[in-house]
Amino acid sequence: MKLIVETPRLLLREVDESDADGFFEMDSDPEVARYVGNVPVESREKCLEIIRFVQDQYLAFGMGRWSVLLRETGEFLGWCGPKRMVDSGINGRADFVEVGYRFMRRHWGKGYATEAARATLAYGFDVMKLPEIVAYADVRNEASVRVLTKIGLNRGNDFEWEGKTHAWFEKKRNID
Protein backbone atom coordinates (compact mmCIF):
# COMPACT_ATOMS: atom_id res chain seq x y z
CA MET A 1 0.00 0.00 0.00
CA LYS A 2 1.40 3.37 -0.96
CA LEU A 3 0.00 6.11 1.24
CA ILE A 4 -0.10 9.49 -0.49
CA VAL A 5 -1.87 11.97 1.76
CA GLU A 6 -3.53 12.08 5.19
CA THR A 7 -6.19 14.60 6.10
CA PRO A 8 -8.01 14.98 9.42
CA ARG A 9 -10.58 12.31 8.46
CA LEU A 10 -9.19 10.61 5.36
CA LEU A 11 -6.36 8.55 3.94
CA LEU A 12 -5.56 8.79 0.24
CA ARG A 13 -3.54 5.87 -1.05
CA GLU A 14 -2.85 4.15 -4.36
CA VAL A 15 -5.70 1.95 -5.55
CA ASP A 16 -5.32 -1.82 -5.31
CA GLU A 17 -7.36 -4.93 -5.96
CA SER A 18 -8.71 -4.99 -2.39
CA ASP A 19 -10.83 -1.97 -3.42
CA ALA A 20 -12.81 -3.94 -6.02
CA ASP A 21 -15.92 -4.46 -3.85
CA GLY A 22 -16.02 -0.76 -2.98
CA PHE A 23 -15.58 0.23 -6.61
CA PHE A 24 -18.39 -2.12 -7.54
CA GLU A 25 -20.87 -0.73 -5.01
CA MET A 26 -20.01 2.79 -6.18
CA ASP A 27 -19.79 2.29 -9.93
CA SER A 28 -22.87 0.07 -10.26
CA ASP A 29 -25.06 2.82 -8.74
CA PRO A 30 -27.07 4.74 -11.38
CA GLU A 31 -27.11 7.83 -9.14
CA VAL A 32 -23.32 7.88 -9.10
CA ALA A 33 -23.41 7.46 -12.88
CA ARG A 34 -25.81 10.33 -13.53
CA TYR A 35 -23.22 12.90 -14.64
CA VAL A 36 -20.21 10.72 -15.48
CA GLY A 37 -19.56 8.76 -18.62
CA ASN A 38 -18.14 5.35 -17.86
CA VAL A 39 -20.59 3.92 -15.33
CA PRO A 40 -22.75 2.09 -14.22
CA VAL A 41 -20.63 -1.04 -14.44
CA GLU A 42 -22.17 -4.48 -14.36
CA SER A 43 -19.50 -6.68 -12.83
CA ARG A 44 -16.81 -6.78 -10.20
CA GLU A 45 -14.45 -8.01 -12.95
CA LYS A 46 -14.95 -4.68 -14.78
CA CYS A 47 -13.93 -2.90 -11.57
CA LEU A 48 -10.72 -4.92 -11.46
CA GLU A 49 -10.02 -3.74 -15.03
CA ILE A 50 -10.56 -0.13 -13.93
CA ILE A 51 -8.19 -0.65 -10.99
CA ARG A 52 -5.52 -2.09 -13.30
CA PHE A 53 -6.02 0.85 -15.69
CA VAL A 54 -5.34 3.28 -12.84
CA GLN A 55 -2.27 1.26 -11.79
CA ASP A 56 -1.00 1.50 -15.39
CA GLN A 57 -1.42 5.26 -15.17
CA TYR A 58 0.80 5.36 -12.07
CA LEU A 59 3.50 3.66 -14.14
CA ALA A 60 3.00 5.75 -17.29
CA PHE A 61 2.57 9.19 -15.72
CA GLY A 62 3.57 8.89 -12.07
CA MET A 63 0.03 9.81 -11.07
CA GLY A 64 -3.55 8.64 -11.16
CA ARG A 65 -6.67 8.48 -9.01
CA TRP A 66 -6.22 7.44 -5.38
CA SER A 67 -8.53 5.46 -3.15
CA VAL A 68 -10.02 7.46 -0.28
CA LEU A 69 -10.43 5.62 3.03
CA LEU A 70 -11.94 6.68 6.31
CA ARG A 71 -9.05 6.96 8.78
CA GLU A 72 -11.08 5.79 11.73
CA THR A 73 -12.22 2.48 10.22
CA GLY A 74 -10.15 1.99 7.06
CA GLU A 75 -13.30 1.59 4.98
CA PHE A 76 -13.28 2.53 1.29
CA LEU A 77 -15.30 5.67 0.55
CA GLY A 78 -14.45 6.43 -3.07
CA TRP A 79 -11.63 7.87 -5.12
CA CYS A 80 -10.05 11.26 -5.67
CA GLY A 81 -6.86 12.40 -7.29
CA PRO A 82 -5.03 13.75 -10.29
CA LYS A 83 -5.31 12.33 -13.79
CA ARG A 84 -2.99 13.22 -16.64
CA MET A 85 -4.88 13.71 -19.89
CA VAL A 86 -2.86 13.62 -23.10
CA ASP A 87 -4.36 14.65 -26.47
CA SER A 88 -7.87 14.59 -25.03
CA GLY A 89 -9.00 17.68 -26.93
CA ILE A 90 -11.42 18.39 -24.05
CA ASN A 91 -12.27 22.11 -24.11
CA GLY A 92 -9.62 22.49 -26.84
CA ARG A 93 -6.87 21.57 -24.36
CA ALA A 94 -4.29 18.96 -25.34
CA ASP A 95 -2.31 18.00 -22.26
CA PHE A 96 -3.32 18.72 -18.69
CA VAL A 97 -3.73 17.31 -15.20
CA GLU A 98 -7.26 17.30 -13.83
CA VAL A 99 -8.54 16.66 -10.34
CA GLY A 100 -11.56 14.37 -10.08
CA TYR A 101 -13.49 12.43 -7.43
CA ARG A 102 -16.24 9.93 -6.99
CA PHE A 103 -17.75 8.62 -3.76
CA MET A 104 -20.21 5.89 -2.76
CA ARG A 105 -23.67 7.42 -2.45
CA ARG A 106 -24.04 6.52 1.23
CA HIS A 107 -21.04 8.74 1.96
CA TRP A 108 -22.21 11.86 0.13
CA GLY A 109 -22.92 15.08 1.96
CA LYS A 110 -20.27 14.72 4.66
CA GLY A 111 -17.66 16.97 3.09
CA TYR A 112 -15.40 14.09 2.06
CA ALA A 113 -15.08 15.18 -1.61
CA THR A 114 -14.12 18.68 -0.53
CA GLU A 115 -11.57 17.40 2.00
CA ALA A 116 -10.02 14.93 -0.47
CA ALA A 117 -9.96 17.34 -3.41
CA ARG A 118 -8.40 20.08 -1.30
CA ALA A 119 -5.66 17.65 -0.22
CA THR A 120 -5.13 16.61 -3.84
CA LEU A 121 -4.63 20.23 -4.91
CA ALA A 122 -2.15 20.86 -2.11
CA TYR A 123 -0.21 17.68 -2.93
CA GLY A 124 -0.31 18.45 -6.67
CA PHE A 125 1.10 21.93 -6.23
CA ASP A 126 3.40 21.51 -3.22
CA VAL A 127 4.80 18.00 -3.74
CA MET A 128 4.31 17.20 -7.43
CA LYS A 129 5.02 20.83 -8.37
CA LEU A 130 2.38 20.81 -11.09
CA PRO A 131 2.16 24.21 -12.82
CA GLU A 132 -1.61 23.98 -13.22
CA ILE A 133 -4.52 21.79 -12.14
CA VAL A 134 -7.83 21.85 -13.98
CA ALA A 135 -11.24 20.23 -13.57
CA TYR A 136 -14.53 20.06 -15.41
CA ALA A 137 -18.05 19.03 -14.50
CA ASP A 138 -21.43 18.74 -16.12
CA VAL A 139 -23.06 22.09 -15.29
CA ARG A 140 -26.09 20.21 -13.87
CA ASN A 141 -23.83 18.41 -11.38
CA GLU A 142 -24.31 21.04 -8.71
CA ALA A 143 -22.57 19.08 -5.95
CA SER A 144 -19.41 18.78 -8.05
CA VAL A 145 -19.51 22.40 -9.21
CA ARG A 146 -19.87 23.37 -5.54
CA VAL A 147 -16.88 21.24 -4.51
CA LEU A 148 -14.67 22.74 -7.25
CA THR A 149 -15.70 26.24 -6.21
CA LYS A 150 -15.13 25.52 -2.49
CA ILE A 151 -11.59 24.26 -3.07
CA GLY A 152 -10.69 27.48 -4.83
CA LEU A 153 -10.56 26.61 -8.51
CA ASN A 154 -11.47 29.44 -10.85
CA ARG A 155 -14.46 28.85 -13.09
CA GLY A 156 -13.73 29.43 -16.76
CA ASN A 157 -15.81 28.90 -19.86
CA ASP A 158 -18.67 26.49 -20.42
CA PHE A 159 -18.09 24.04 -23.26
CA GLU A 160 -19.78 21.10 -24.94
CA TRP A 161 -18.39 17.64 -24.33
CA GLU A 162 -20.04 14.33 -25.13
CA GLY A 163 -23.24 16.23 -25.97
CA LYS A 164 -23.50 17.95 -22.59
CA THR A 165 -22.58 21.39 -21.32
CA HIS A 166 -19.62 21.32 -18.93
CA ALA A 167 -18.00 24.00 -16.81
CA TRP A 168 -14.22 24.34 -16.93
CA PHE A 169 -12.19 25.14 -13.81
CA GLU A 170 -8.49 25.83 -13.42
CA LYS A 171 -5.86 27.08 -11.02
CA LYS A 172 -2.18 27.81 -11.50
CA ARG A 173 0.44 27.09 -8.85
CA ASN A 174 1.52 30.14 -6.86
CA ILE A 175 5.09 31.07 -7.74
CA ASP A 176 7.29 30.13 -4.79
Ligand SMILES: CC(C)(COP(=O)(O)OP(=O)(O)OC[C@H]1O[C@@H](n2cnc3c(N)ncnc32)[C@H](O)[C@@H]1OP(=O)(O)O)[C@@H](O)C(=O)NCCC(=O)NCCS
Ligand atom coordinates in the same frame (compact mmCIF):
# COMPACT_ATOMS: atom_id res chain seq x y z
C1 LIG B 1 -19.86 15.06 -6.52
C2 LIG B 1 -19.57 14.23 -5.26
C3 LIG B 1 -18.18 13.67 -5.32
C4 LIG B 1 -19.71 15.17 -4.05
O1 LIG B 1 -19.29 14.44 -2.90
P1 LIG B 1 -19.62 14.90 -1.39
O2 LIG B 1 -18.64 14.21 -0.50
O3 LIG B 1 -21.07 14.72 -1.14
O4 LIG B 1 -19.28 16.45 -1.48
P2 LIG B 1 -19.10 17.46 -0.24
O5 LIG B 1 -19.96 16.98 0.89
O6 LIG B 1 -17.65 17.67 0.01
O7 LIG B 1 -19.65 18.82 -0.85
C5 LIG B 1 -20.84 18.86 -1.62
C6 LIG B 1 -21.35 20.29 -1.68
O8 LIG B 1 -22.36 20.37 -2.69
C7 LIG B 1 -23.59 20.76 -2.12
N1 LIG B 1 -24.63 20.04 -2.86
C8 LIG B 1 -24.87 18.73 -2.85
N2 LIG B 1 -25.88 18.46 -3.69
C9 LIG B 1 -26.29 19.63 -4.22
C10 LIG B 1 -27.32 20.02 -5.13
N3 LIG B 1 -28.12 19.10 -5.69
N4 LIG B 1 -27.44 21.32 -5.44
C11 LIG B 1 -26.63 22.24 -4.90
N5 LIG B 1 -25.62 21.96 -4.01
C12 LIG B 1 -25.47 20.66 -3.69
C13 LIG B 1 -23.50 20.37 -0.66
O9 LIG B 1 -24.40 21.10 0.13
C14 LIG B 1 -22.03 20.73 -0.39
O10 LIG B 1 -21.83 22.11 -0.30
P3 LIG B 1 -21.76 22.87 1.15
O11 LIG B 1 -20.58 22.27 1.86
O12 LIG B 1 -21.55 24.30 0.78
O13 LIG B 1 -23.05 22.61 1.86
C15 LIG B 1 -20.59 13.07 -5.10
O14 LIG B 1 -21.89 13.59 -5.22
C16 LIG B 1 -20.39 11.97 -6.13
O15 LIG B 1 -19.61 11.05 -5.94
N6 LIG B 1 -21.12 12.06 -7.27
C17 LIG B 1 -21.03 11.05 -8.32
C18 LIG B 1 -19.73 11.16 -9.12
C19 LIG B 1 -19.51 12.55 -9.69
O16 LIG B 1 -20.45 13.21 -10.14
N7 LIG B 1 -18.25 12.99 -9.66
C20 LIG B 1 -17.86 14.29 -10.15
C21 LIG B 1 -17.75 14.29 -11.64
S1 LIG B 1 -17.27 15.92 -12.23
